[in-house]
Structures are given as structure tokens and as C-alpha cells.
Amino acid sequence: MLSLQNFAEDRLAGLEARGQRRGVEATDRGGGVWVERGGRRLLSFSCNDYLGLSVHPRVKAAAVAAVEAHGVGAGASRLVTGDHPLMGELEAKLAAWKGTEDAVVFGSGYLANTGIIPTLIGPGDLLVVDALAHACIWAGSRLTGAEVVTMRHNDPAYLDEILSARRSQAGRVLVATDGVFSMDGDVAPLDRLAEVCARHDAWLLSDDAHGLGVLAGGHGSAALFPGADIPLQMGTLSKAVGGYGGYLCASKAVVALMRSRARTFVYSTGLPPASAAAAIAALDIIAEDPALCARPLSHARAFTAALNLPPAESPIVAVVLGASDTALAASKALREQGLLVVAIRPPTVPDGTARLRIAFSALHTDADVARLVEAVRPLLLEAAA
Numbered sequence: 001m002l003s004l005q006n007f008a009e010d011r012l013a014g015l016e017a018r019g020q021r022r023g024v025e026a027t028d029r030g031g032g033v034w035v036e037r038g039g040r041r042l043l044s045f046s047c048n049d050y051l052g053l054s055v056h057p058r059v060k061a062a063a064v065a066a067v068e069a070h071g072v073g074a075g076a077s078r079l080v081t082g083d084h085p086l087m088g089e090l091e092a093k094l095a096a097w098k099g100t101e102d103a104v105v106f107g108s109g110y111l112a113n114t115g116i117i118p119t120l121i122g123p124g125d126l127l128v129v130d131a132l133a134h135a136c137i138w139a140g141s142r143l144t145g146a147e148v149v150t151m152r153h154n155d156p157a158y159l160d161e162i163l164s165a166r167r168s169q170a171g172r173v174l175v176a177t178d179g180v181f182s183m184d185g186d187v188a189p190l191d192r193l194a195e196v197c198a199r200h201d202a203w204l205l206s207d208d209a210h211g212l213g214v215l216a217g218g219h220g221s222a223a224l225f226p227g228a229d230i231p232l233q234m235g236t237l238s239k240a241v242g243g244y245g246g247y248l249c250a251s252k253a254v255v256a257l258m259r260s261r262a263r264t265f266v267y268s269t270g271l272p273p274a275s276a277a278a279a280i281a282a283l284d285i286i287a288e289d290p291a292l293c294a295r296p297l298s299h300a301r302a303f304t305a306a307l308n309l310p311p312a313e314s315p316i317v318a319v320v321l322g323a324s325d326t327a328l329a330a331s332k333a334l335r336e337q338g339l340l341v342v343a344i345r346p347p348t349v350p351d352g353t354a355r356l357r358i359a360f361s362a363l364h365t366d367a368d369v370a371r372l373v374e375a376v377r378p379l380l381l382e383a384a385a
């Protein structure tokens, strides 16, 4: 079809002109933070595998054993025959670790948010979303038919204003935020958001994709705020947990509702058994080793201190450089020195805030961090000049 071909080519040309065209590059991560790309070995600061569990011998062995015992795929939706025995064990472990009544596992974090949000909220309801929330929260929001309002980033007073003005006209109200923001690395003020939500009978959903395993002894961002009522705690098994899958920790009733009604749970094949087995092994390691869980943040703090940046709140540090070209050039310069640090550009982040996004891992050594500091220092000076 010529029209299809023309459409794709025109769109690509437009993206190219705006510096927004993207592509994939084969990357072998078999060595954890040492990756191979284009025949070169690079030290990566771009993986979300914060604890190196994707390559941990115990985690790999658990996955291999599960493949031998149960095969490679779930074979059907979990509601049909895809609920292999490891799933229940994984869900019990997640609920216990997060301190909730129950948990439900989805195929991925993206599938979790696009399933959870429209199960709880619909036409006539109100959904308030932090301006910098992850793309899959926005994707879930679009599926609701509810009125969607953007909340100024990390601003509980603003949330209070929105809810004071609009709560009475809405049916149910959901407030959705990242616990740790994926592109900035800052932590949401979950205690104050929870307090505002409680006063207005609004349900708080926190996405802990980047908190589990690395904050509060590995318990995640909600555990930084003991006592805060966060009834919907979702997250992913694909970052610090090292494998794949998404989850929601919540009350028994909410979890049961998801199993009956969340479309991405009902109509999508269950997680492969090996992914569940890997996550179980990884969660055991997280629970056993708080020192391991603390390392990524401690590296991030060493980095921000050395460069006089605001203290890191999570293992993610954004070095905002401004224009897409500047960020791409910085990433290229680092790569020439053997360091893999991706540039993140609009539309993933707001215009004018293209950046280097640095993710620290427990597998990095202090010397690795020092090397990155010296490589980034001149780039910061250049961008400021």
C-alpha cells in the first residue's frame, strides 16, 4: 500500500527533523554492568537492573529449573490454564514484602497500569495524574473515559485544590503517581499525597517500579513513609527484581476484582513460569541482603556529591542538559570513552529538558562511579557555558 508507505516515511522524516527518531541497538548484557554493543565492551549506566539480579547465579538457576519443570510458556490466560503453581507463591511473597493483604501479578508493569486504572475508574469519575508520571499510567488513563486532570509535579497542595474544587462532582476519584520518577529519580511525597487523598476520599495509586529493591531496605518507596495509607501499590519485576512481570499489592477485595475484571489480566497470557521463579528467587535475595539493596543509592549519592548536584533520592540521576542535540552529543562523547549513558529526549521528557539519565547498580564499583564523575564533569561545564 503506497499510502501506508508514504505515511510511515513522512512520519519518520518529521521525527528525524525534530531529533526524535529512535532505533534499537543489539546489546549483550550477559555481564551485568559490562555490556557489549557493536563489538565493543562498555560500562553501562543505563540499565534498571539495579541489583544485578538479572545475571545472579541463584536467580538464573531458579529460572532454568522452572523451565525444566514447567516449560517455557504459561499456555493461556491465568483464568484458563495459565496459573501455574509458582504464581501464587510469588503473589504471597510480594504481599508479605509490601505489607498488603494480597497481590496480583500481571504480564508487565505496563500491562498492570493499563489494566488496573480502567478497572477502578470510568465515565463520571475523576483521575488526577502527576505531570511526570510514567507513560503507562497515562495509557491506562486514556482507557477510562473519566475526566483526567494533570497534577503539578509532586505538589500535594495543588492536589488539595483540585480535589476541593472537583471532588463533589465526581463519582470515584483515583490519584496516580510514580513513587520514584523514572526520568528524574525524585521521590513522590507519598505521605502528604495520602493525607490529601484521605480527606477527599480519593484512592492513591503509587507506581514503585524504581523503588522496590533499592529504597527503604528494599521494601520500596512507600516504606519511606511508614503509616501513609497507599491502598494501591503497583510495580514491576523487570527492574531491581531483574526479570519480567508487573504486580499490584492491595487489599484482598481489590486484588480479587483485578482477577475478574482487569482486561490485561483476563485477556492476556500469564507470565511464563520461569519469570515467576526468577522473581521469587530475586525477592528472597532482596530480603536477605539489605546492604546490597543500599548500594545503588549510595553510589548515586557519591556521584551527585562529587558534582555538586542536588543529592540523589534514588539510584536514578538526571543530568539535564537542555537541547536534544546537546544530550545526544554528551552521550556520544561518553560512549567514546567506553561509558554507556543514554540520552533521554522529548517526548519522553518535557521539551528543553533532554538529559543524560544515569542509573547506578550494586554491580558498579566505587572506581566505576569515580570514572563516570570525571567523564561527566566537563560535559556539565560545557552545558553551563
Ligand SMILES: *Cc1c(COP(=O)(O)O)cnc(C)c1O
Residues within 6 Å of the ligand: 108, 109, 110, 111, 134, 136, 178, 180, 182, 207, 209, 210, 236, 237, 238, 245, 246
Ligand atoms: C518501567 C516502568 C513501568 C513499566 O514496567 P514494565 O514492567 O517494564 O512494563 C511502569 N512504571 C514505571 C514508573 C516504570 O519506570
